[in-house]
Amino acid sequence: MGTVVATVKHPAYEGQKIMLCQPLAPDGQPMGRQMIAVDRVQAGPGDVVLILTEGTGIRQLFGAKLLPIRSAIVGIVDHVSSVGGDPALAAESAR
Numbered sequence: 565m566g567t568v569v570a571t572v573k574h575p576a577y578e579g580q581k582i583m584l585c586q587p588l589a590p591d592g593q594p595m596g597r598q599m600i601a602v603d604r605v606q607a608g609p610g611d612v613v614l615i616l617t618e619g620t621g622i623r624q625l626f627g628a629k630l631l632p633i634r635s636a637i638v639g640i641v642d643h644v645s646s647v648g649g650d651p652a653l654a655a656e657s658a659r
């Protein structure tokens with residue numbers, strides 16, 4: 565959705581790009597609450613992204629034992645398709 569700017573933040577966030585993200589349902593509609601995520605892949609507003617929210621994976625990604633980061637953008641989605649699914653749904657999700 566956009567970039568988060570904070571002049572005062574935990575040291576773990578220094579030098580990190582923080583994005584405001586909106587989870588999406590399979591049909592591409594907004595679902596649930598917005599979240600912030602540290603961007604590891606140079607995503608931009610409007611990109612559909614993959615967000616890692618699992619604690620051990622986050623710690624491994626950043627190489628730290630203790631970390632106050634709960635979400636990280638780890639991929640940008642180029643295309644979505646499903647086997648046996650509705651082709652219109654797959655096309656909508658891929659935009």
